[in-house]
Amino acid sequence: MSLSHGPGHALRVLVRKRDFYAGGLMILFGLIMSLKGPTYQLGTLMHMGPGFLPTALGVVLIFLGVTIAASATTVPEGEDEDILPPEPQWFAWACILASPVAFIIFGSYGGLAPATFACVFVAALGDKKATWMGSILLALLIMVFGVLLFHFVLQIPMPVLKFFGWSIL
């Protein structure tokens, strides 16, 4: 990267660099820490308050973030700098993220069996080769196995099936 193109070009190149964002994220975390830390009482070095270490760590992280972002300029142009993978799997990611959500919802209102089924079923749909039938079968299998293992063997205190506050099993 030559600097002869002026600062505008340098910035445009920088914005496409992965490390630039990596550093940015660290600076963000550092700022949260170092700005919120002092509100918890800093104390003195001898009697440190609860806010001392967070503030100090925040400052360190900002420094690290700046260094990481600055090192983005040394990465030669044209290297693999894409933040997203070559084939983004939005649907699969959504399915994986929805899986614990389904577990929470069905677990809170329906019990272990529906939670297990929903959790596995939703996650299984994310694969590009997944079929409805295959996902249902897998979810059923894991449900039976999960209930046997976690409810009857390990005795996790979660009703297998409940309906509006009524535990059926």
Add this chain to the structure above:
Amino acid sequence: MITTALTDLWYGFGVALEPQNLMWCFLGVLIGNMVGVLPGMGPLATISILLPLTFGIKPVGAILMLAGVMYGAQYGGAICSILLNLPCHPPHAVTCLDGYPMTKQGRGGVALGVTVFASFVGASWGITEMVFLSPVLVRVALQFGPAEICSLMLLGLLAGSTLARGSPLKGVAMTVLGLMIGIIGSDIETGAERFTFGLTELDDGVELVALALGLFGMAEFMNSVNQQAEINTKYTNVRLRDMRPSREDIRRSIFPMLRGTIVGSLCALIPGTGPTIASFVAYATEKKVSRTPEKFGTGMIEGVVCPETSTHSSVQGDFIPTMSLGIPGDAVMALLLGALMIQGIVPGPQLISQHPDIFWGLVASFWVGNILLVLLNVPLIGIWVKMLTIPYRFLYPSAMFFVCIGVYAANNDMFQVGEVLVIGILGYVLLRLGFHPAPILLGFVLGPRFEENFRRAMLISRGDILVFLERPISAVFIALCAILILGQLYFRLFKGGKKTSGGEVEQPLAAE
């Protein structure tokens, strides 16, 4: 001194061979061996899932089992590398280079057979080291005050983050992030709530299991979903008969085995350089020592034996700083330490004297476990290979369920399942930005103890920050930290260009 160590070890065997403990150990190595083979399931995720399920059993049994998963997985990982050319487990990535060509020549069975034996040799040395070195370390460490503990932790954290994979700078940033996540919750001294954002569920801090499963479970699944390469099972038909090495193979393996052991045990002593580094260094050493370096990569048995031995020697050696000083070298050790703390056991130099059953039982269980693994591995390879054909689309949804139920079971709290979700997203973003999230766990586990000791040291020294340099032992640790940082800077600034010459060795990692 040797006799006391041996008597203690004898006592340890008594603990490890109790029927219940033996069962947990067996279960641990069996599960470990299995997940070691499965691509996309690492020991980290497995230990985190099992962790909440061990709350109900006694601390000794729990730690024997979780440690068993750790070293059992190392035996499994080699199978994946040798038979399938899948570098899915970082410590075994380098084994692919010569292991897979051997398989293509129809000598995969021999490679596996020799590997099993070499692994046992490496592990045995690692354990021996632990038996004799830990008591010595402990005797020194018991003199440590808060200042020394603090500097030692600083050294451990720095080494753990800069010597691991990836950019050292990003590693340190991850450690600091881990320390920050460790701060969330009530302050130990004043009870002030920090960074809870008004959520009372966060008062007790972020749950270790949720953090580990978010980073190494969910983020990992998001990373590898729909990215699976076709598994080529053409060469996986290994019979027991094929595994017996010829006399020539044995002759060629002996010295690489010894060299691997030495490299591995040295790497174990330097905090932060875990099995992955050990195996790469071992391969490079072996290539340098060899009379026919040009033949490496074409199925040299030396290129399989040496890295595998060093991996195992290093895995066992990694337990030394973890168990005797309370300073974990990598994320798995941090997790095991976390498991101990959940059981109410304070890690540190006093562990050996306060809980001899745990320490010596663990050491003895390493022998037991490794013997079990050798016995298991030979007949079970066929079954493990069959398991490899389980498609990822069945594997990860099932694993998602285990993640959810595992986190829920930790405290019977649905909120923590939500924690996994948030941490999983964060972990994936960090992965895509080129961070390796392992040091987060290191910082998280050490964070609270670091803060406590730092405050105490400052209180004792009346606010004099120079206390860390005035006390000799502490000064040595700080000096080592400085050497570590300056060394990294030196290599980065002056040797940066030459690093790519090792590209050949780094290739399997890039394919990961």
